[in-house]
Amino acid sequence: MAAAEPKPPAGVAAARRLARGCWSAFWDYETPKVIVVKNRRLGVVYRSVQLLILLYFVWYVFIVQKSYQDSETGPESSVITKVKGITLSEHKVWDVEEYVKPPEGGSVFSIITRIEATPFQSLGTCAESMRVNNATCDSDEDCVAGQLDMLGNGLRTGRCVPYYHGSSKTCEVTGWCPVEDGASVSQFLGKMAPNFTILIKNSIHYPKFQFSKGNIEHRKDGYLKHCTFHEVSDLYCPIFKLGYIVEQAGENFTELAHTGGVIGVIINWDCDLDLSASKCNPKYSFRRLDPKHIPASSGYNFRFAKYYKINGSTTRTLIKAYGIRIDVIVHGQAGKFSLIPTIINLATALTSIGVGSFLCDWILLTFMNKNKVYSHKKFDKVCTPRHSSDGGCSQPGCRTRALCLPAFPTGLHTHRRPRSGPALSLLPPSAMLHQRPGPVRAPEVCGHETAPSFPSSTAGTLDLGTAHTLNTASQQNQQPKDPQANGMT
Secondary structure (H helix, E strand, C coil), X not given: CCCCCCCCCHHHHHHHHHHHHHHHHHCCCCCCCCCEEECHHHHHHHHHHHHHHHHHHHHHHHHHCCCCEEXXXXXXXXXXXXXXXXXXXXXXXXXXXXHEECCCCCCEEEXXXXXXXXXXXXXXXXXXXXXXXXCECCCHHHCCCCCECCCCCCEEEEEEEECCCCCCEEEEEEEEECCHHHHCEEEECCCCHHHCEEEEEEEEEECCCCEEEECCCCCCCCHHHCCCCECCCECCCCEEEHHHHHHHCCCCHHHHHHHCEEEEEEEEEXXXXXXXXXXXXXXXXXXXXXXXXXXXXXXXXXXXXXXXXECCEEEEEEEEEEEEEEEEEXXXXXXXXXXXXXXXXXXXXXXXXXXXXXXXXXXXXXXXXXXXXXXXXXXXXXCCCEECCCCCEECCXXXXXXXXXXXXXXXXCCCCCCCCCCEEECCCHHHCCCCCCCEECCCCEECCCCCCCCCCCCCCCCCHHHHHHHHHHXXXXXXXXXXXXXXXX
């Protein structure tokens, strides 16, 4: 007798079974099952969710956001500025060359409205400013010779000298003397500054769409010589008065002229290139950019000096200038119809409508699933029928007991409803039309013992009561007639 082949280890056998199961499941086909639930409240929720999603995509995505367009942000831009006007201070007349810094006419420039001038500074020794830390002294012993304070005005000599005014003393330094605090003179230039005119010439270009435009109207009658900006009548006359800019930014001109500040002139070019070029117009807005409510850093000022020679020695006038800095900021977005973003957003909209089905399935199976009626009707497993020799049926591969039901006549219509629970249709909407009478074979359903699912050619709507009756009858037909058939061998 041949020796019996050794059995493979349990782990190898389990792995083989798992591999066979995965291979068998790989060739399975899954298809959605259509169940029509006759419930008005659930239908209202379903249609409401679909309507909200549809309104969101139609109104917001396509109309407001214009998602059907290909867009480009951040246009290429150039800015040229020019300031005109004169003003008076306590001591002199000021023209553009003196109060505009820098004079090149770029997108950022400053208009001086107040100065603190320290004239006739020359290199020498003098008392240090009292604002410098550890500058006050009582004797020479309090001053260290050769000490250099980075926030001071020069190199300390080691002597303690009287201050410029009063009885206080400070350490002596070598540098530009006298220091700023000791001899500065204040002058206000803001009396006529609100009438200064500022020309802001701007041109933009969108390279993706090869579109260019400027903010000045093309006219040859000297239009710019006698116009000022108006949002309605003179949109393409970009000549602004300084007082108008400060007013539109919501600031007080006198206060701003004394402390200084930064005002932003924002030019926005939002262009729909599906329309004509005349519909692409600049929009101007104005606002203050510096933090005026923080005392430690409020206002705007800077220093510069004017040098000259007296009797062969270099002398300078130090000027601490307060002014209004103008920052011209240009941004925008252009859009034009494109097929690709249109298809993408339409596909997204159609896919998002399925959220209504997901929500209603969750409500149905979570809050309305009494006695698991809906879950039994929703999830079925249909196997390929294989009939045995005795006229029965068998479904290899089904782990639960198969339920093989006879065919039902096409003309069967039952409308009896149970006492509670909504009616349930097991057919797609296309299968609910009356057909001619004739025998139709019902499919064989395996899985949990549920009512049979009819093919699309079967007419008739089956409610829950009828499905339960047919299910019970089919179970009784499947009981073996021999009492000993249920015994164990």
